[in-house]
Amino acid sequence: MKKLVITGIAVFLLVIFIISLVNANIGLAPGKLHFDLNPGIQNCQNIVVSSSDYSGTLKVRDIWTDKQKEYNTNHYNKTAAGLGMQISYTKQIDNFNGQQEVEVCLTANNLGNYTGDLIFTPGSDTNIVVEVGAWLFVNVSETPAATESQAASPVNEEQQNEEANNVNAAAETAGITGAAVGTNSNSTNNNTNLIWIVAAIVVIGIVVLVGYKLLKRKARWQKYGY
Amino acid sequence: MKAVLALVVLGLFVISGIGVIAVTQDTSVIVTADLTLKPTPDPLTFGSLTPGSTSSPQEVTLTPGNSSLSVSVNITGASLLQSIQADFGSGYADLNGKGGILITNNVPLLYNATLAIPPGTKQNTYNGQIVYTVNEAP
Numbered sequence: 001m002k003k004l005v006i007t008g009i010a011v012f013l014l015v016i017f018i019i020s021l022v023n024a025n026i027g028l029a030p031g032k033l034h035f036d037l038n039p040g041i042q043n044c045q046n047i048v049v050s051s052s053d054y055s056g057t058l059k060v061r062d063i064w065t066d067k068q069k070e071y072n073t074n075h076y077n078k079t080a081a082g083l084g085m086q087i088s089y090t091k092q093i094d095n096f097n098g099q100q101e102v103e104v105c106l107t108a109n110n111l112g113n114y115t116g117d118l119i120f121t122p123g124s125d126t127n128i129v130v131e132v133g134a135w136l137f138v139n140v141s142e143t144p145a146a147t148e149s150q151a152a153s154p155v156n157e158e159q160q161n162e163e164a165n166n167v168n169a170a171a172e173t174a175g176i177t178g179a180a181v182g183t184n185s186n187s188t189n190n191n192t193n194l195i196w197i198v199a200a201i202v203v204i205g206i207v208v209l210v211g212y213k214l215l216k217r218k219a220r221w222q223k224y225g226y
Numbered sequence: 227m228k229a230v231l232a233l234v235v236l237g238l239f240v241i242s243g244i245g246v247i248a249v250t251q252d253t254s255v256i257v258t259a260d261l262t263l264k265p266t267p268d269p270l271t272f273g274s275l276t277p278g279s280t281s282s283p284q285e286v287t288l289t290p291g292n293s294s295l296s297v298s299v300n301i302t303g304a305s306l307l308q309s310i311q312a313d314f315g316s317g318y319a320d321l322n323g324k325g326g327i328l329i330t331n332n333v334p335l336l337y338n339a340t341l342a343i344p345p346g347t348k349q350n351t352y353n354g355q356i357v358y359t360v361n362e363a364p
Contacts (some may be wrong), residue, residue: 027258028259031261031361032362069364071298071361071364072324072326126268127269128270128355129358130265132261132359
């Protein structure tokens with residue numbers, strides 16, 4: 001009887017283990033990274049991997065193409081080294097559980113635009129595997145503006161906000177997540193403009209009022225002499 | 227008197243205006259992609275087949291989550307299984323190597339899969355894996 005119970009528990013645990021490996025839901029935040037690079041200058045960005053139903057080993061690999069707008073990853077037949085880039089990241093995440101941040105560092109030597117995919121593969125005991133990837137969009141140019149524009153452009157500002165809020169974004173693996181963030185500079189500018197408009201109205205009002213009073217006083221002086 | 231009243235009203239307007247500015251609340255949201263994809267059935271089996279025969283079509287459903295996805299398919303394992311044919315609505319073609327499959331959020335994508343066993347294939351059980359590489363839709 002005791003043996004039967006132990007066997008039952010073992011089978012139950014095995015089933016749970018197998019279920020945990022089937023159709024694991026893994027999220028990446030962000031789903032794409034943009035690298036605007038100058039030759040020889042390293043740039044690092046972070047991706048947060050998260051899952052509410054998968055724990056275990058995650059293998060990580062990168063694949064590349066030099067074609068633009070190629071979204072069939074089976075055609076990504078180049079390596080980072082083959083395109084003159086050095087990429088570094090954790091190749092295997094052992095004991096993944098919940099969420100983990102992965103730093104991706106990239107250095108490029110050759111000018112051009114390249115597209116890559118950083119793929120995270122979970123373990124699977126069935127004959128179907130679902131792995132998830134983050135697009136890597138790389139633009140290598142010699143203009144110093146490449147880095148400056150990265151800081152200045154609204155798109156990249158958005159990316160920086162995304163990165164700053166990666167942990168929040170990834171904390172909920174269901175996918176669409178939200179996080180309130182700090183002060184919006186555009187809104188601050190609008191407030192400043194409002195204050196100036198209000199101040200201008202007040203000043204004009206006072207000037208009109210004083211002018212009206214003076215005119216009234218002058219008219220009275222001319223009419224009554226006091 | 228009227229002028230004084232106007233000034234008071236103006237002052238109240240200014241004060242209330244400043245009050246509104248002071249309670250301005252900024253808000254923003256970061257939306258990340260939902261990379262969920264559930265293929266069914268899992269496992270996909272073609273049953274027992276004899277050399278020279280073709281399996282009956284197996285219906286496969288790819289169910290996405292709340293984001294649109296770009297999916298590429300790759301088959302690993304037994305080379306026999308790499309010849310699986312799939313019909314996504316425009317005729318059968320190799321499933322292995324198919325890519326850039328766009329799946330609209332919350333709309334399951336169905337395809338039929340068949341497997342032909344070449345004549346002379348040795349009696350055995352052949353196993354492989356269908357690997358779906360999922361990225362957010364471009």
